[in-house]
Amino acid sequence: IGAVAGMRTSPALATAEDAMAKVKEFAGGAEPATGTITLNAPEIAENGNTVPVSVSVESPMTEDDYVESVAIFADGNPSPDVITFNFTPMSGEASATTRMRLAKTQNVIAVAKTSTGQVFMDKKEVKVTIGGCGG
Amino acid sequence: GSWSRAMAQQAISEDDLLSFDATGNVTLVHITDIHAQLKPLYFREPSINLGVGEVTGLPPHVTGKDFLELYNIEPGTPHAYALTSEDFVSLARTYGMMGGLDRCATVIKSIRAERGDDNVLLLDGGDTWQGSYTSLKTEGADMVEVMNALKPDAMTGHWEFTYGADRVTELVDSLPFAFLGGNIYDAEWNEPAFEAYRIFDKGGVRVAVIGQAFPYTPIANPRWMFPNWSFGIREEDVVANVAAAREEGADVVVLLSHNGFDVDRKLASRVDGIDVILTGHTHDALPEPVIVNDTLVIASGSNGKFISRVDLDVRDGAVQGYKYKLIPIFSDVITPDAEVSALIDKVREPYEAELSRVLGKTDSLLYRRGNFNGTFDDLICDALISERDADIALSPGFRWGTSLLPGQSITVEDLHNATSMTYPSAYRSMMTGSTLKDIIEDVADNLFNTDPYYQQGGDMVRVGGMGYRINVHERMGSRISDMTLLKTGEPIEADKEYAVAGWASVNEGTEGPAIWDVVESYLAKNPVVQLKENTSVIVDA
Amino acid sequence: MASVKPRVKVPKSASAGEVITIKTLISHPMESGQRKDSDGNPIPRQIINKFTCEFNGQVVFSCDIEPAVSANPYLEFTAKVNEAGTFKFTWVDDDGSVYTEEKEIALN
Numbered sequence: 001i002g003a004v005a006g007m008r009t010s011p012a013l014a015t016a017e018d019a020m021a022k023v024k025e026f027a028g029g030a031e032p033a034t035g036t037i038t039l040n041a042p043e044i045a046e047n048g049n050t051v052p053v054s055v056s057v058e059s060p061m062t063e064d065d066y067v068e069s070v071a072i073f074a075d076g077n078p079s080p081d082v083i084t085f086n087f088t089p090m091s092g093e094a095s096a097t098t099r100m101r102l103a104k105t106q107n108v109i110a111v112a113k114t115s116t117g118q119v120f121m122d123k124k125e126v127k128v129t130i131g132g133c134g135g
Numbered sequence: 136g137s138w139s140r141a142m143a144q145q146a147i148s149e150d151d152l153l154s155f156d157a158t159g160n161v162t163l164v165h166i167t168d169i170h171a172q173l174k175p176l177y178f179r180e181p182s183i184n185l186g187v188g189e190v191t192g193l194p195p196h197v198t199g200k201d202f203l204e205l206y207n208i209e210p211g212t213p214h215a216y217a218l219t220s221e222d223f224v225s226l227a228r229t230y231g232m233m234g235g236l237d238r239c240a241t242v243i244k245s246i247r248a249e250r251g252d253d254n255v256l257l258l259d260g261g262d263t264w265q266g267s268y269t270s271l272k273t274e275g276a277d278m279v280e281v282m283n284a285l286k287p288d289a290m291t292g293h294w295e296f297t298y299g300a301d302r303v304t305e306l307v308d309s310l311p312f313a314f315l316g317g318n319i320y321d322a323e324w325n326e327p328a329f330e331a332y333r334i335f336d337k338g339g340v341r342v343a344v345i346g347q348a349f350p351y352t353p354i355a356n357p358r359w360m361f362p363n364w365s366f367g368i369r370e371e372d373v374v375a376n377v378a379a380a381r382e383e384g385a386d387v388v389v390l391l392s393h394n395g396f397d398v399d400r401k402l403a404s405r406v407d408g409i410d411v412i413l414t415g416h417t418h419d420a421l422p423e424p425v426i427v428n429d430t431l432v433i434a435s436g437s438n439g440k441f442i443s444r445v446d447l448d449v450r451d452g453a454v455q456g457y458k459y460k461l462i463p464i465f466s467d468v469i470t471p472d473a474e475v476s477a478l479i480d481k482v483r484e485p486y487e488a489e490l491s492r493v494l495g496k497t498d499s500l501l502y503r504r505g506n507f508n509g510t511f512d513d514l515i516c517d518a519l520i521s522e523r524d525a526d527i528a529l530s531p532g533f534r535w536g537t538s539l540l541p542g543q544s545i546t547v548e549d550l551h552n553a554t555s556m557t558y559p560s561a562y563r564s565m566m567t568g569s570t571l572k573d574i575i576e577d578v579a580d581n582l583f584n585t586d587p588y589y590q591q592g593g594d595m596v597r598v599g600g601m602g603y604r605i606n607v608h609e610r611m612g613s614r615i616s617d618m619t620l621l622k623t624g625e626p627i628e629a630d631k632e633y634a635v636a637g638w639a640s641v642n643e644g645t646e647g648p649a650i651w652d653v654v655e656s657y658l659a660k661n662p663v664v665q666l667k668e669n670t671s672v673i674v675d676a
Numbered sequence: 677m678a679s680v681k682p683r684v685k686v687p688k689s690a691s692a693g694e695v696i697t698i699k700t701l702i703s704h705p706m707e708s709g710q711r712k713d714s715d716g717n718p719i720p721r722q723i724i725n726k727f728t729c730e731f732n733g734q735v736v737f738s739c740d741i742e743p744a745v746s747a748n749p750y751l752e753f754t755a756k757v758n759e760a761g762t763f764k765f766t767w768v769d770d771d772g773s774v775y776t777e778e779k780e781i782a783l784n
């Protein structure tokens with residue numbers, strides 16, 4: 001058990017609606033499909049200040065058909081924006097990893113846009129816990 | 136005593152315990168969650184072990200009479216005593232203590248003698264180096280020395296990491312066998328920090344053993360002690376390691392796991408190609424494997440009470456058949472191995488005087504294991520409230536901690552068996568009612584989240600001085616109600632501050648006396664422990 | 677910012693057409709703009725807001741970074757290597773500073 005959870009200043013947090021509005025804007029009118037994109041993040045964050053998140057999108061990554069960008073959003077941070085990865089055919093694969101801040105338990109959302117106009121989305125809940133007990 | 140030895144020997148024999156309908160060409164021997172218990176002990180299995188969601192009522196979430204019925208075990212028999220809490224005190228007096236690594240050594244040597252050294256793999260599931268006075272004083276060296284004598288082929292870990300990164304590295308480097316952890320990564324460069332798997336040639340077949348350390352070690356235990364290691368379930372890495380091992384010609388794939396039972400059951404349902412999961416961490420002892428997606432999930436208990444033997448018939452690159460036995464280690468029945476007995480005496484010798492120093496006596500059964508307050512935690516909570524002048528006490532829901540029968544003395548060794556750790560400070564701090572609710576809800580979700588991948592595998596935080604009601608099937612934030620300050624009978628108020636004492640905080644720099652000093656000081660003033668049944672938590676299950 | 681230091685891991689060589697993994701770290705506090713100092717005054721935002729990886733002058737990968745990215749930003753991505761050459765990595769700070777690093781790669 002953590003003696004007391006770390007006291008952080010609590011700015012107004014984004015909502016699921018704010019995050020979905022960002023997804024819509026990024027998708028540019030297309031309805032995001034499931035599959036093709038995989039978002040990887042731990043089920044429970046070890047440290048809310050630095051949570052690893054990875055995305056990978058199945059794609060031939062040729063001049064004619066490649067993933068242009070993947071945006072990551074979070075629906076419980078002060079702002080939903082996290083990062084946008086921009087790929088080129090020279091990327092070889094559409095995969096990338098970074099580390100992000102999570103103010104509390106929330107959904108992390110990844111949206112991919114391809115050069116052929118397809119949009120894919122994946123989502124995962126990451127729990128931010130006080131921690132401290134065990135077997 | 137000698138009477139229980141006679142009773143135990145009358146009811147069971149060493150030959151019965153070791154007899155096995157051998158099959159196939161490879162034998163896996165599994166021991167896990169020893170928690171540094173070198174000597175025979177009492178360990179009461181839980182009377183409450185709730186499952187939620189899809190696993191409600193499924194093993195291991197079956198206790199007491201239901202357990203006996205499910206596995207067709209006669210009440211009052213040695214197996215009933217070993218596997219359940221039914222009639223525990225009286226059966227403990229009849230059948231005696233269990234475990235002792237010298238007894239385990241006898242069983243392991245006998246299996247090796249029967250099957251041939253080259254056909255047996257001994258696998259240690261972790262939580263081996265922590266849980267006793269001597270392991271704390273030697274920073275795990277006593278356990279490493281004794282375990283080395285058993286000649287394991289591989290281990291993984293959890294509480295091992297609470298000795299800190301430097302000590303873990305030093306001990307792991309010294310091991311004459313593999314320390315495996317495919318889910319441990321360097322936190323800076325995201326690269327594997329430990330060997331993920333090893334392939335053994337045994338009985339003419341290639342056996343891959345993949346190690347899976349406790350995924351939530353940096354959350355359940357102080358991350359600051361090993362800041363450069365990141366853990367996690369990392370299911371995709373398990374998939375990749377199974378594929379890599381098969382690619383290297385493995386005929387059999389074994390996951391030596393410290394995930395906890397429900398996590399491993401879910402993993403088995405989602406990851407193909409694992410023949411056997413030797414599970415640990417949740418301390419369950421099941422007399423039969425649970426079979427999920429053609430994977431045998433095997434749970435071998437804790438504290439050296441049991442050893443699992445799995446014979447595999449491997450032909451044409453696949454497992455064609457198996458035989459399994461969970462061997463209970465009745466200390467009065469199994470002859471101690473002389474070499475390992477001598478080694479145990481040697482590592483304990485410098486501490487014997489302190490280990491046997493008597494602090495008090497108990498008139499009540501003292502135990503911890505179970506989803507809610509055990510009596511040993513009630514004693515710790517009483518000591519925290521009294522010695523630290525608090526309204527409310529919090530004690531972590533660890534699954535380790537041995538039991539004491541009514542009438543037994545409480546020694547330094549016994550107290551450390553329930554408290555030994557590298558972050559023992561007993562803090563005192565002011566907390567609002569809403570903070571207390573947040574903490575209890577948070578722990579409840581770590582135990583009762585319906586998705587096992589979000590579970591951490593401990594039990595509920597034990598609470599002294601406060602009662603509450605819990606509905607385990609609710610969602611996070613809605614499970615806990617009716618929080619009441621016991622000394623006044625008044626409801627806990629969200630904005631009001633309460634003096635809370637607790638121990639084992641994962642936060643760096645926590646201040647306060649060691650928990651064993653707090654309990655010792657309390658026992659000096661209250662030398663005879665008499666605990667009433669704890670009715671302060673009302674459970675809706 | 678004087679203390680900012682980039683580090684990069686790139687394989688020394690690759691086969692023609694191989695997809696390699698590149699890892700980068702840069703020491704930077706990534707001040708989010710959400711925090712207040714001890715007097716209660718807001719601490720202004722200062723983050724790395726853009727990262728680019730080029731190979732022989734052509735952009736391979738880039739990203740637009742927001743304050744939700746952790747301190748000491750870590751980025752891992754891939755590149756397809758068709759020829760020997762030089763990777764150039766560029767990080768852009770809110771204060772206008774630009775940090776760069778270069779790595780050579782040979783063909784097997």
Ligand SMILES: [Mn+2]
Pocket residue numbers: 135168170262416417418437534535
């Ligand atoms: Mn354990």
Ligand SMILES: [Mn+2]
Pocket residue numbers: 134135262293294349393415416417
């Ligand atoms: Mn454990």
